[in-house]
Amino acid sequence: MAHRVDLVVSVERGAKQAAASIEEAARGRSLAVRTELYAADGAVDELTREEIASAHAALIIGGSPSGAERFAGVPLISTGAACPLTVEAAGDLIDGALALARLSGNQAAPSGSPSRKETLGSKLRRKLARTPQEAGPRAQAPSGFAESVVSADYVLVGLRCSTRDEVLSTLSRCAVDLGLAQDADELMAAFLKREAEGTTGMLDGFAIPHAKSATVQRAAVMVAKLAQGAEEWETMDGVPVRIAIALLIPEGQSGTTHLKLLSRVAEALMDDGFRAAVKDADDPEAVARVVSEHLS
Numbered sequence: 001m002a003h004r005v006d007l008v009v010s011v012e013r014g015a016k017q018a019a020a021s022i023e024e025a026a027r028g029r030s031l032a033v034r035t036e037l038y039a040a041d042g043a044v045d046e047l048t049r050e051e052i053a054s055a056h057a058a059l060i061i062g063g064s065p066s067g068a069e070r071f072a073g074v075p076l077i078s079t080g081a082a083c084p085l086t087v088e089a090a091g092d093l094i095d096g097a098l099a100l101a102r103l104s105g106n107q108a109a110p111s112g113s114p115s116r117k118e119t120l121g122s123k124l125r126r127k128l129a130r131t132p133q134e135a136g137p138r139a140q141a142p143s144g145f146a147e148s149v150v151s152a153d154y155v156l157v158g159l160r161c162s163t164r165d166e167v168l169s170t171l172s173r174c175a176v177d178l179g180l181a182q183d184a185d186e187l188m189a190a191f192l193k194r195e196a197e198g199t200t201g202m203l204d205g206f207a208i209p210h211a212k213s214a215t216v217q218r219a220a221v222m223v224a225k226l227a228q229g230a231e232e233w234e235t236m237d238g239v240p241v242r243i244a245i246a247l248l249i250p251e252g253q254s255g256t257t258h259l260k261l262l263s264r265v266a267e268a269l270m271d272d273g274f275r276a277a278v279k280d281a282d283d284p285e286a287v288a289r290v291v292s293e294h295l296s
Contacts, residue, residue: 004055005032005033005051006026006032006033006056006057006098007026007032007033007056007059007097008033008034008036008052008055008057008074009033009034009035009036009059009060009061010035010036010038010060010061010062010065010071011035011036011037011038011061011062012037012061012063013038013039013044014039015062015084017084018061018085019035019061021085021086021089021090022035022085022090022094023035024087024090025087025090025091025094026094028087028091029091029094031094034047038065040066043065043066047070049070052070052074053073053074055074057074057075057077057097057098058071058074058075058076058097059078059079059093059097060077060079062079073259074259075097075101075259075263076097076100076263077097077267096270099266100262100266102198103198103262149219149220149221150221150222150291150292151288152283152284152285152287153284154178154180154220154221154222154223154288155223155225155284155287155288156170156171156174156222156225157225157282157283157284157287158225158227159226159227160226160227161224162228162230162231163230163231164231164232164233165192165232166230167209167226167230167233168188168191168192168195168246169184169188171191171209171222171224171244171246172185172191175187175216175220175222175248178220179217180217180218180222180248181213181217181248182215182217186213186214186215187211187213187216187248189213190212190213190216191209191210191211194209194210194212195209199233199234199235201233201234201235201236201241202235202266203235203237203269204237204239204269205229205235205239205240205241205242205243206241206242206244207233207235207243208246208262208266209247210246210247210248210258210261211246211247212249212250212251212258213249213251214250214251216248216249216250217250218250219247219248219249219250219261220247220248221247221248221291221295222245222246222248223243223244223246223278224244225242226241226244228240228242230244242279243278245265245269245291249261264294264295265294265295268291268294271294274290274294
């Protein structure tokens with residue numbers, strides 16, 4: 001049986017310095033890491049499927065390696081370009097990958113240093129805020145994927161809710177009205193179960209609540225823009241939640257669609273332009289258009 005690792009890393013063979021920085025940053029966080037170096041003709045020390053399946057998260061440094069589908073179902077961050085990395089920058093990528101793992105509901109994901117909450121709040125603010133040229137290739141979504149999960153009908157603007165639970169309850173009732181779920185109470189329970197495992201409050205007034213439940217009829221993204229900040233919703237930077245991007249996932253798609261949507265939304269929230277565009281949009285059509293563009 002393969003030895004369990006915290007992080008698996010696939011690095012272009014010409015970027016050995018980046019691999020060394022990642023391994024040093026991982027050691028500083030007391031994390032077990034396994035790295036492969038890949039090229040068009042194959043990989044050195046190739047990661048096994050067992051190692052990938054056992055990992056909490058994955059990093060791809062460079063273009064998409066051959067057999068990238070091996071990483072399906074594992075929280076993943078890809079840099080795209082295989083550029084040199086400082087140890088600090090490598091640590092930022094590791095922190096982001098593990099934060100994504102925890103958001104995905106992987107409670108076994110290590111927390112790292114004692115100051116991890118503070119670290120996430122300060123570092124996630126700037127990590128993955130990449131220009132389109134710097135952003136790496138992502139797994140291609142099926143044609144029409146974004147349009148099928150978010151529409152103007154799923155966007156609530158000017159919502160007058162003052163607490164986290166009021167927001168989640170309103171989203172649950174609206175999901176039933178829209179035919180996205182069958183039972184509002186069951187959906188609300190799924191939202192609260194996820195919050196009990198760890199807050200989905202992020203940065204800059206955003207949250208990503210998500211519910212995986214048999215009551216959900218089809219995968220969907222709902223957006224709630226609040227008239228005022230929601231209380232009792234812990235965030236990484238202490239800023240009250242004003243915008244909730246909620247993921248509704250059918251129970252049978254919890255390991256596929258769930259991670260795909262969560263990764264896309266989490267990456268989008270690290271983009272200053274995306275956050276600004278969602279904040280500035282004042283009608284459901286505009287909000288849905290911005291979100292759809294970043295999920296495509």
